[in-house]
Amino acid sequence: MSQDNSRSTFRCIGKGSCGSVWAQNEFQAIKREDCHPERSVQNDFNMHRRLLEALEASRHLTKMCVPRCHELIQNDNTRWWDEHGPNFPASYSHCKTLISERIPALNATARQHLIQAFCPTERQEFVKSNPSDQDCLVRLYLGRRRHTARSERPSKLNIFSLRNFPLHLDQVELLGLDALPYAKIMAETLAVMHWAAGIDGNDVEFVLASPRCGDDSTTTFDSPSIGRHALWVLDFDCCRSMTPDEHGVEQACGAFFRNDPYYPRPNPANEGDDRLWLEFRRHFIETSRNLLGSDSELPEMLMTRIEAVAMEKRREQVAAASNHA
Numbered sequence: 001m002s003q004d005n006s007r008s009t010f011r012c013i014g015k016g017s018c019g020s021v022w023a024q025n026e027f028q029a030i031k032r033e034d035c036h037p038e039r040s041v042q043n044d045f046n047m048h049r050r051l052l053e054a055l056e057a058s059r060h061l062t063k064m065c066v067p068r069c070h071e072l073i074q075n076d077n078t079r080w081w082d083e084h085g086p087n088f089p090a091s092y093s094h095c096k097t098l099i100s101e102r103i104p105a106l107n108a109t110a111r112q113h114l115i116q117a118f119c120p121t122e123r124q125e126f127v128k129s130n131p132s133d134q135d136c137l138v139r140l141y142l143g144r145r146r147h148t149a150r151s152e153r154p155s156k157l158n159i160f161s162l163r164n165f166p167l168h169l170d171q172v173e174l175l176g177l178d179a180l181p182y183a184k185i186m187a188e189t190l191a192v193m194h195w196a197a198g199i200d201g202n203d204v205e206f207v208l209a210s211p212r213c214g215d216d217s218t219t220t221f222d223s224p225s226i227g228r229h230a231l232w233v234l235d236f237d238c239c240r241s242m243t244p245d246e247h248g249v250e251q252a253c254g255a256f257f258r259n260d261p262y263y264p265r266p267n268p269a270n271e272g273d274d275r276l277w278l279e280f281r282r283h284f285i286e287t288s289r290n291l292l293g294s295d296s297e298l299p300e301m302l303m304t305r306i307e308a309v310a311m312e313k314r315r316e317q318v319a320a321a322s323n324h325a
Contacts, residue, residue, distance in 0.1 A: 009087045010022040010024055010087040014135070019041060024087075027102055033095045041098040042072065043236075043238075045069060048067075048236045050197045050199060051197045054192055055192060057196060058192050058291065061287055061291070062189065062191075063218045064231065064232075065231060066233055067100045067232065068100060068101035069101075070099040073097040075094040075095050075097075103232050104209055105210060106229060110227050114138070114162060114165065117175065119160045127160060132161070136209075137207040138162075138207055139164055139167065141167060141260065142169055143262060143263050143265040169276075176224065181221065186206060190263070191287035191291060194248070195291040200242045200254075201252070201255050202238045202240060203235065203258065204233055205235045207232050210230070219231070250305070253309060257313075266310045266311075284299060284302075
């Protein structure tokens, strides 16, 4: 696709494997199906709606933030494309397009703190004035550190962007944030996805962003470093239906490890990380049993399977390192 923006009044705020995302205004986002041919905004719409419906029925169990899902536009919707098509660059053709609530970016104070904490000095002025870096959503990686306890503190990255900024567990700690409340919301979200919505959660994202204005039905956080914020879950185009049985457990376990490392991971080598995992595990099982019934074995079966796979992966890594030594 050409990047001719001569007539564009919508602003591109992101691109991924499924498509490009555009800002219609400060409240709505437009996700076009114009990239990978095997990714589907139709499936994104269907799975998104299923999660929202399940959340309504499970609101007593969790207060997670999920964007509202407004409308799926087909490529032959003449009325919509006649009105809105000219707002895209001239070379962009009609395609399936998902209209949803725009997740509000972190505010200027939060962005300033992230720049000071993690951006290389020589790039700070550029990032502060770069319009793209105002679209600041922070991917929260509670399952990965940038370094181990035995290595030196990592140097700041030479390439830096606040758009989809990856915040690893060690950076969470450097910002003075308590990882546990976020881990609990992730556990609740995963339980609702699996057992209430019946979806595997494959390739969903968890981001820190500003809260929805005027909404007291979701959990918010406040901190000296990044101010008032919320944890949002988004991107459901790779999710698939799953059954509440052993086959579903295997499917959910596979999705857990295919995702970016948002969820805590079992890590006996780091006592603090393993404690976080155990709390995530406990909270997932508790929320799951509230949904399935206290006698259900599926929640613990899934957590035990994840621990076994994590152990297998560590053994493979150790063996690979030994072979290269």
